[in-house]
Amino acid sequence: MQIIQQEVINKSIIRDFYRRAVSQGDLDFAREIIADDYIQHSPMVKPGKEGLLEALAYMKQMPKPATTSTPFLRLIAEGEYVVTNMSFGWGDKQKIVVDLFRFRDGQVTEHWDAIEDQPETTRNGNPMMDGPLSMDASDLTIANKALVSEFYERVFVNHQLDVLPDFVDANLIQHIPDIDNGLAGLKNYLQQETVQLSVEKVTHIIAEGDFVVVQAVGKLEQKTTTFYSIFRLSEGKIVEQWGVKQIVS
Known part of the structure; x- marks a missing residue:
């Protein structure tokens, strides 16, 4: 039961991270939930906690382009890990993102990610990111x-x-x-x-x-x-x- 409760808490932290730190530029919140020994695996961000804070500060200063769709977010949590499947409009592009976060004691201590643009056409006729959001079974x-x-x-x-x-x-x-x-x-x-x-x-x-x-x-x-x-x-x-x-x- 305690593990399940922590997974729910970790999901909530990640939702707030996107809403407060990424979208609103709340760097104080980011400092609070990012561990001091944070490990960054994204090639687009400098290493460590300060590298992530620098990237968030840069994003805060960037003009926000008009979005092309309502953001899509699925969260999957097990133990110390939270995975997000996300799709959002950025200018004239639809971005498809997977983030993998590792938690320790209520803080994010490690992060991996991948990002691609949604192509105009696909062989299967389906978007890269949609479908059910809730975790059943x-x-x-x-x-x-x-x-x-x-x-x-x-x-x-x-x-x-x-x-x-x-x-x-x-x-x-x-x-x-x-x-x-x-x-x-x-x-x-x-x-x-x-x-x-x-x-x-x-x-x-x-x-x-x-x-x-x-x-x-x-x-x-x-x-x-x-x-x-x-x-x-x-x-x-x-x-x-x-x-x-x-x-x-």
Whole structure:
């Protein structure tokens, strides 16, 4: 019970971070909730707590462009981690973001992220970020996490595509722009010789109810890349998939 309560508190802190520190430029609030030994993994922000405060101060001074849509925010929490899936308009672009925060004693102590622009068209006809927001089936968190862990290891790391039907629903809803809907769409994408994708290891798996998030590192077209995959499950199968990536080098 105490862990669940802390997860709710951590989610609330992250909501307030976006609202107060990012949107309103409340640097005092940021100083309060960011740990002094904060570790920053975003390549766009200088290291440490002072680097983040500097970035927030810069954003505060920037003119805010007209937004193109209502912001979309999903939060997934497990233990010391909170993941956000976010979509928001910035000028004439729709930004798609995944943030991963690690907490300690009520403060953010580590952060990773990835950001992409929503393309004008996708193979599946779906936006990169939408769908259900609430976390259902909380009693299945452990089982869903174990299923996705095995699925990701076997399919993306070891390329065992023959096991896809064991994990993925035939009518998979796909949000990754280059992949068609359905189990067949995912399999066809992974079978393409032109898709230079290799996953070397899984670094974090965070689950809450019917949602599971995987952070992994590997190569995309010979470039070191961090991958964030978000899966929604129903009745023991993956029924929806989102993804955002961060090219490191």
